Amino acid sequence: MVKVLFVCLGNICRSPAGEATFNEIVKERGLQEYLQADSAGIMGWHVGKKPDPRTIKNAEKHGITITHLGKKLAKADLDDFDHIVVMDEKNFEDVHKFYYDTKGVPPPADKLFLIRDFDPTVRGVHEVIDPYYEGEEVFEEVFQILWRSNEALINFLVEKHHIVLPEEE
Numbered sequence: 001m002v003k004v005l006f007v008c009l010g011n012i013c014r015s016p017a018g019e020a021t022f023n024e025i026v027k028e029r030g031l032q033e034y035l036q037a038d039s040a041g042i043m044g045w046h047v048g049k050k051p052d053p054r055t056i057k058n059a060e061k062h063g064i065t066i067t068h069l070g071k072k073l074a075k076a077d078l079d080d081f082d083h084i085v086v087m088d089e090k091n092f093e094d095v096h097k098f099y100y101d102t103k104g105v106p107p108p109a110d111k112l113f114l115i116r117d118f119d120p121t122v123r124g125v126h127e128v129i130d131p132y133y134e135g136e137e138v139f140e141e142v143f144q145i146l147w148r149s150n151e152a153l154i155n156f157l158v159e160k161h162h163i164v165l166p167e168e169e
């Protein structure tokens with residue numbers, strides 16, 4: 001099982017949507033035995049709480065039920081997850097520092113990714129906008145960014161980890 005941890009600042013807007021869209025695409029493609037996502041926040045403000053109601057409502061619009069409860073990124077996550085996928089450059093810096101401070105070495109090159117590196121509509125460094133102080137339409141924009149980026153991320157992981165569905169053998 002390849003495990004992916006989505007990380008944002010608060011773990012109530014972007015990363016729960018990242019986790020949910022990833023797991024939905026995995027389900028649609030029949031890859032549940034091979035790929036699995038979870039999510040966590042840099043900060044522990046919302047530990048044990050449901051995601052932002054706008055995140056839940058927007059996912060429901062797409063037929064996706066989010067059951068995740070807030071978590072704070074923990075040291076054990078650095079080993080428990082094969083890949084950590086972040087939303088913006090500040091998240092990247094924070095996780096990179098957390099890894100370095102915990103382990104005394106930087107994360108391996110294939111450990112930490114910015115999700116929009118996989119967004120097929122952009123090139124270069126792009127971020128997933130934080131919708132927390134924005135309107136509901138930004139939650140939909142975030143959902144769309146995460147959906148298309150996760151389709152490409154999953155393609156990448158299938159190749160990288162040599163995942164072959166039984167009927168493709």
Ligand code: 4NP
Pocket residue numbers: 008009010011012013014015045130131132
């Ligand atoms: P997220 O958004 O990092 O996408 O979950 C935020 C959620 C909460 C806060 C900031 C950003 N906050 O300040 O509580």
